[in-house]
Amino acid sequence: MEIFSSLQTLLLSLFSCILLVTFICVKQISFDSKNKKNIPPSPPKLPIIGNxxxxxxxxxHNLQILxxxxxxxxxxxxxxxxALVASSAEAAQEIMKTHDLSFCSRPRLTMPNILVFxxxxxxxxxxxxxxxxxxxxVVLKLLSNARVKSYQNVRENEIRDMIRQLGESCGTTIDMxxxxxxxxxxxxxxxxxxRKFDGLDHTHLVERFMNMLNVFCIGSxxxxxxxxxxxxGSIGRAEKIAKEFNELLERVIEDHINKKNGEDDEAREDFVDILLDLQKDKASTLHRDSIKALILEAFAAGTETIKTSVEWTMSELIKNPKAMKKLQEEVTKVGQGKSMISEEDLERMSYLKLVIKESLRLHTPFPLLLPRESMQDVKLMGYDIAAGTQVIINAWAIGRDPASWEEPDEFRPERFLNTSFTHHGLQYEWxxxxxxxRSCPGIQFSVPxxxxxxxxxVYKFDMALPNGIRNEDLDMTEVIGSTVNKKYSLLVSVSPRF
Known part of the structure; x- marks a missing residue:
């Protein structure tokens, strides 16, 4: 009887243990199922470096293939x-519209932190x-419609000077x-x-800045x-460039404060004037580093975006003579023999706008838009995205997505006929x-x-490639930095059209 009682106690204890283990397992499974995240698909990764x-x-290119x-x-x-990578219009819209507030921050990266004050x-x-x-x-004071319009004379004068230089170079090979x-x-x-900085090597300084901005920092x-x-030596080189820009901008600011800039440009206020006036307001929190950072960003973004866009557009027109001929017919009709096309004439040039939109589709100035960072956990297209995730939008791949564009690698300006695409990011295929x-605030400054x-x-000149190179053989190889540039600069010879 005693043996039976002991056996019964043992069986009860064993049964209790089994129940306890089962209960714990069920709870754990339930907990895991509730907390299991639906993570976006990922390629295999290596230790330490990941992907x-x-x-x-x-x-x-590589992210598009992946x-x-x-x-x-x-x-x-x-x-x-x-890092979350978006490569479709739908994904871009979810990030930049539906969940824009959750994804509108920037990650802290080493190079921008050093270079941009x-x-x-x-x-x-x-x-x-x-x-x-x-x-x-920036939007209301520096780049408002009225402010941008006030710089029309600057744009037209500098382009007139460029046209004059091209005319003087007829018969020679020109590095466009x-x-x-x-x-x-x-x-x-x-x-x-x-004012311009004639004799100052600021052009090279901007180029070094952009190259340095694209340097990979492993510490980030x-x-x-x-x-x-x-x-x-990456940190040292970046600090040297930042020091040179700081000295340049300090001189400029002090000149403006002391009214020693000495150039009367139709009494037009420049960015430094406007920012210094705003700083005088007692309620202003605008400090010196922010003024310098805003000016530096105008240099870098404005220079690179416009330069690359103009060079790619000219390259596509040369490579596609039918488009060039059609555009020349339009500008000739609008120009009516005038010495120069004015900004008022641009409103009547519908094909010009199609050409530039198509060029921007194929050659997005910033192929990977500046990275964003999620500020909170987000449910995105059915996936769970954790706070602190870096977000990369492959605008280059979206502009060449066959799901959105027929024959996406072809230069066809007519594809934008009867469409409502604008430069303000309202259609996410473009x-x-x-x-x-976080869209670019300088659109209405750059596009004109x-x-x-x-x-x-194209109004003033016909262009030919040097050394008998056929137009269709023009090398369009890209080199990727912060912006997407032509690997080989566009070299042409020009001849006057009339």
């Missing part, structure tokens, strides 16, 4: 940073009250890329600083390896300037320069 080896030196396998939303691991402008600063105030200043850099630098200098993605950036809160430059060049 960096698959991004490579040609990221817009998206064809893993889908329009995929999650990469860049070192210790999760602690990311104190609007391009790289995180979302918050300070950013909103600066964005308002260098000419476009000079044009955009002169316009941006006069608008932002009040693998913090415990940040010492590598110091050892290989987002050369981004969309949402691009249109006016292209219209006047």
């Amino acid at each position: 960096f080896h698959q991004v490579g030196s040609n990221p817009n 998206s064809q396998k893993y889908g329009p939303l995929m999650l990469l691991q860049l070192g210790s940073t999760p 602690g990311s104190n402008g609007i391009a790289f600063s995180p979302y918050g009250e300070s950013w909103r105030r600066l964005k308002s200043i 890329g260098s000419m476009f850099i000079s044009l955009t630098n002169n316009i941006v200098c006069r608008v932002a600083l009040g 993605y693998i913090p415990w390896l940040s010492w590598v950036d110091q050892v290989i 987002i050369p300037f981004g969309a949402g809160r 320069v691009i249109e006016l430059a292209i219209a006047n060049i």
Whole structure:
């Protein structure tokens, strides 16, 4: 009997243990099922570096190829940073419209932090009250419709000077890329600083700045390896460029404060004047580093966007003689023998606008829009995206997506006929300037320069490639940095049309 009682006790204890283990297992399974995240598809990754080896030196192309396998939303691991890559119009719309507020911040990256005065402008600063105030200043004070219109004489004068130089160079081979850099630098200098810097190597400084901005810093993605950036000299080079820009901008600001700039440009206020006036307001929180950061961003973004857009558009027109002929017929009809196309004439040039839209589709100035960062957990297209995830929008791939564009690699301006595409990012198949809160605020400044430059060049000149190269053989190889440039500068010879 005692043996039976002991056996009964043992069985009861064993049964209780089984029940307890079963209960714990059920609870754990229930907990896991409730907390299991639906993560976007991801390619296999390597230890420490994650998926960096698959991004490579040609990221817009490589990410497009990966998206064809893993889908329009995929999650990469860049070192210790999760990165969401969007490669379709639908995904871009979800990020930049439906969930724009959740995805409108910027990650803290080493290079912008050094080069742009602690990311104190609007391009790289995180979302918050300070950013909103600066964005308002840029949109309402620096780049309003009235303000942009007031710079019309600057644009027309500089383009007139470029046309004169082209005319004097007839019969020789001209580096159009260098000419476009000079044009955009002169316009941006006069608008932002009040004068050109003849004899000052600021063009090279801007070029070094843009190249440095694109340098990969391992510490931004693998913090415990940040010492590598110091050892290989990246940090030192960036600090040197930042110091040179700081000295330049300090001189400019002091000249404006002391009214020593000495150039009367039809009493037109430049960006520095406007920002210094705003700083005098007792309620202003605009500080010196923000002024310098805003000016520097105007230099970098304005110069690079306009230069690359004009060069790619001219290259596509040369490579596609039928489009060139059609555009020349339009500008000739509108120009009616005048010495120059004016900005007022641009409104009557519908085909010119189609040409530029098509060029921007194929050659989006910033192929990967500046990275965003999620500020909170988000449910996106059925996937769970964690706060702190970096977001990369492949605008280049979206502009060449066969789901949105017929024969996407062909240059066909007519595809934009009878469409409602605007430069303001309202149709997400075409987002050369981004969309949402972090869209480019300089659209209405850049587009008139691009249109006016292209219209006047094709109005005044016929172009031929050197050394007997056929138009259809023009090399269109890309080189990717912060912007997408031609690997080989556009070289042409020009002859007057009349």
